Amino acid sequence: MGENxxxxxxxxxxDEYSDMVxxxxxxxxxxxxxxxEAYLNxxxxxxxxxxxxxxxxxxxxxxxxxxxxxxxxxxFKLKHKFVSIDDxxxxxxxxxxxxxxxxxxxxxEKYRNVLHLYVNVGYSTREIAEITGQKESTVRSQLKxxxxxxKKELEKGG
Amino acid sequence: MKKMNIVNAYTTPDEWKERxxxxxxxxxxxxxxxxxxxxxxxxxxxIAIGIGAGGFLxxxxxxxxxxxxxxxxxxxxxxxxxxxxxxxxxxxxAYYPKSNDYAVTKLFDQYNNKNCCTKxxxxxxxxxxxxxxxxxxxxRIKAGELNEISAECDGYILSDKKISLLIRLDNTGxxxxxxxxxxxxxxxxxxxxxxxGTQVEKQVEVTSYEGxxxxxxxxxxxxGKELMMRFNELTVDTHILLTDKGLDTVITDxxxxxxxxxxxxxxxIRQAYADKSEKNDSYDTVSAYLSNRSALYPIxxxxxxxxxxxxxxxxxxxxxxxxxxxxxxxxxDLTDKAxxxxxxxxxQKSYVKSVDIxxxxxxxxxxxxxxxxxxxxxxLGMVENLNSDLIIKAYLKDTGEEISLxxxxxxxxxxxEGLSRMIIRLRPDNILSGRTVxxxxxxxxxxxxxxSYHYMFEISIPETSAAEEKSAQKIFASATEGTKLLxxxxxxxxxxxxxLISQKEEEARAAVSPALMYIEGEELSxxxxxxxxxxxxxxxxEALTTDRDVCRLYRVxxxxxxxxxxxxxxxxPDNNVYSIHFFDEDI
Numbered sequence: 001m002g003e004n005x006x007x008x009x010x011x012x013x014x015d016e017y018s019d020m021v022x023x024x025x026x027x028x029x030x031x032x033x034x035x036x037e038a039y040l041n042x043x044x045x046x047x048x049x050x051x052x053x054x055x056x057x058x059x060x061x062x063x064x065x066x067x068x069x070x071x072x073x074x075x076f077k078l079k080h081k082f083v084s085i086d087d088x089x090x091x092x093x094x095x096x097x098x099x100x101x102x103x104x105x106x107x108x109e110k111y112r113n114v115l116h117l118y119v120n121v122g123y124s125t126r127e128i129a130e131i132t133g134q135k136e137s138t139v140r141s142q143l144k145x146x147x148x149x150x151k152k153e154l155e156k157g158g
Numbered sequence: 159m160k161k162m163n164i165v166n167a168y169t170t171p172d173e174w175k176e177r178x179x180x181x182x183x184x185x186x187x188x189x190x191x192x193x194x195x196x197x198x199x200x201x202x203x204x205i206a207i208g209i210g211a212g213g214f215l216x217x218x219x220x221x222x223x224x225x226x227x228x229x230x231x232x233x234x235x236x237x238x239x240x241x242x243x244x245x246x247x248x249x250x251x252a253y254y255p256k257s258n259d260y261a262v263t264k265l266f267d268q269y270n271n272k273n274c275c276t277k278x279x280x281x282x283x284x285x286x287x288x289x290x291x292x293x294x295x296x297x298r299i300k301a302g303e304l305n306e307i308s309a310e311c312d313g314y315i316l317s318d319k320k321i322s323l324l325i326r327l328d329n330t331g332x333x334x335x336x337x338x339x340x341x342x343x344x345x346x347x348x349x350x351x352x353x354x355g356t357q358v359e360k361q362v363e364v365t366s367y368e369g370x371x372x373x374x375x376x377x378x379x380x381x382g383k384e385l386m387m388r389f390n391e392l393t394v395d396t397h398i399l400l401t402d403k404g405l406d407t408v409i410t411d412x413x414x415x416x417x418x419x420x421x422x423x424x425x426x427i428r429q430a431y432a433d434k435s436e437k438n439d440s441y442d443t444v445s446a447y448l449s450n451r452s453a454l455y456p457i458x459x460x461x462x463x464x465x466x467x468x469x470x471x472x473x474x475x476x477x478x479x480x481x482x483x484x485x486x487x488x489x490x491d492l493t494d495k496a497x498x499x500x501x502x503x504x505x506q507k508s509y510v511k512s513v514d515i516x517x518x519x520x521x522x523x524x525x526x527x528x529x530x531x532x533x534x535x536x537x538l539g540m541v542e543n544l545n546s547d548l549i550i551k552a553y554l555k556d557t558g559e560e561i562s563l564x565x566x567x568x569x570x571x572x573x574x575e576g577l578s579r580m581i582i583r584l585r586p587d588n589i590l591s592g593r594t595v596x597x598x599x600x601x602x603x604x605x606x607x608x609x610s611y612h613y614m615f616e617i618s619i620p621e622t623s624a625a626e627e628k629s630a631q632k633i634f635a636s637a638t639e640g641t642k643l644l645x646x647x648x649x650x651x652x653x654x655x656x657x658l659i660s661q662k663e664e665e666a667r668a669a670v671s672p673a674l675m676y677i678e679g680e681e682l683s684x685x686x687x688x689x690x691x692x693x694x695x696x697x698x699x700e701a702l703t704t705d706r707d708v709c710r711l712y713r714v715x716x717x718x719x720x721x722x723x724x725x726x727x728x729x730x731p732d733n734n735v736y737s738i739h740f741f742d743e744d745i
Binding site: 006007010011014018019021022023026027036039040043044047101104116120134135138 | 165166167168169170171174175177178179181182562
């Protein structure tokens with residue numbers, strides 16, 4: 001793959017997958033500052049990978065890298081500046097929407113991750129298992145619990 | 159779940175995309191600095207300061223040489239055959255200490271005198287906690303919040319001059335953030351020579367680190383004199399005090415009296431019970447137990463003591479480690495401090511001596527396993543880099559089956575101080591007893607390939623020995639006649655608590671029994687556990703759905719060694735841990 005071709009593929013990947021990577025990072029990390037760092041690291045990794053060998057499925061590859069990047073950042077978040085969820089720049093106009101996103105973020109990180117990948121990105125439990133490196137049964141279990149929790153929180157919030 | 163679509167409202171800010179588009183033009187500061195000479199690095203740092211913290215730094219050097227990326231070696235852990243090719247860094251065998259009838263008898267005397275019992279409420283079958291829940295007027299913090307924090311001593315390590323406690327403060331609720339736990343408490347330790355009643359000079363160092371739902375605490379107590387050479391009996395009295403100074407803070411004797419409400423651990427170490435094991439392997443054995451203010455809890459009846467350090471655990475852990483053996487290829491010129499590393503060209507294996515990971519030991523009850531690792535680095539900064547993207551995998555050696563690690567990010571925890579220690583907890587689907595676990599620790603270069611430093615540790619866990627069974631029979635026989643005395647397959651005991659057993663029995667019948675299915679002699683299937691090789695069970699909720707992550711089934715043995723019933727502990731979807739005892743008639 002030539003340099004020009006790599007560049008073209010890389011730029012198209014930014015256009016196509018930026019939002020997906022951004023959302024995984026935000027859902028995992030809960031703040032925009034860390035999410036930005038993770039997002040850039042993901043695309044840097046993609047660029048390096050493209051120079052070696054383009055991934056078979058760029059979307060899934062990026063999802064996996066994003067998941068791992070966020071996991072790694074969470075592990076060492078003591079080393080990072082902590083930013084409260086309240087500090088996230090909320091792109092929402094209504095209080096109801098803001099409240100809803102707070103409820104989503106109140107889920108434990110592992111639950112909201114799999115829920116996001118399943119509901120929003122549309123991956124199957126098998127694919128999520130590949131991305132997260134967990135067993136499929138674990139993913140299913142996490143999905144079940146995430147749903148229950150979310151439902152409970154939403155009911156609580158009326 | 160359409161509500162979850164709210165997340166889609168987030169789109170990538172244009173600024174992010176613009177920065178991403180510039181990636182081909184140069185690498186980010188962190189990555190580029192790694193390849194620079196000290197002079198260049200200093201210049202880069204100066205530029206960075208000039209740009210300011212808010213600016214995003216794209217670095218260019220004159221030649222702008224890219225760091226050659228590590229070649230991924232994806233077969234290293236994903237292919238069982240490829241794993242056979244790997245060099246084993248350390249082989250670790252567990253050691254089962256001989257039982258000490260005298261210590262057991264004494265423990266039971268104490269049990270009966272106190273008329274107390276252990277509580278079987280932990281998922282792993284360990285006593286719920288070695289702590290009292292904080293009670294009374296706790297001032298700043300609501301009692302309800304404190305009820306959401308439980309403290310448990312996972313075990314402790316003895317070495318020649320040092321005692322290290324591993325404590326976890328679990329956050330079981332939602333109103334207290336895990337990170338807040340670190341701010342709510344401080345640590346106080348006193349060490350007393352039991353014979354003279356005098357305080358022993360000590361130096362205490364505390365390291366806390368945050369897990370997903372827990373704060374982990376490691377208390378290192380260094381004594382001025384060799385631990386077991388100068389004292390017949392020591393009481394190590396450790397308190398987690400309610401302050402706002404922070405867990406890492408060590409409170410002095412004078413300050414300790416100012417605070418109320420605390421978790422309390424006593425470790426008593428007695429030279430008097432020391433005994434040489436049959437094997438001439440330098441193991442001395444001592445008796446130790448943990449207690450708290452309201453009840454006595456047994457640790458291993460007869461734990462081993464080893465100069466180079468070993469692990470003890472409350473109640474459930476019955477195996478401790480031998481000194482790890484190092485296995486380095488004969489044709490290698492390496493020392494035991496060398497580390498296997500995948501070469502950058504992926505064509506041959508090479509070694510680096512700048513980073514080292516050693517296994518200090520393990521705690522296992524035959525089901526779960528904690529392994530403690532220590533990293534050391536010769537060159538400055540390497541340990542931090544190493545930790546930045548560790549990949550950890552565990553497999554059963556005989557079948558190649560992967561073993562899951564306890565959830566993310568509790569898979570491993572790294573202390574904030576020096577980033578030099580981590581604890582890895584396995585969460586196996588089946589018992590580990592009699593199996594050999596291969597644990598891989600791999601350091602990726604950042605793009606998540608399985609590459610770079612690759613450590614493999616082999617840990618052999620023996621089967622529960624016949625001697626232990628015999629010892630258990632003696633324990634049952636020594637119980638007071640007429641007292642219900644039960645033991646789970648995890649070695650937990652209940653005695654002098656008929657009322658509790660009755661209550662649990664009623665709870666079991668009311669809450670679980672109607673939905674309980676029992677399968678015997680069938681292959682393991684989703685939702686079932688087989689902990690003692692004979693019994694398999696499924697716990698179902700009212701909707702008859704099952705979840706294999708949440709339940710454990712234990713056989714409860716009666717005084718004559720038969721089956722008195724069963725004990726289940728399970729996690730509810732709301733993350734609370736419940737336990738239910740049920741008996742033959744329930745099935």
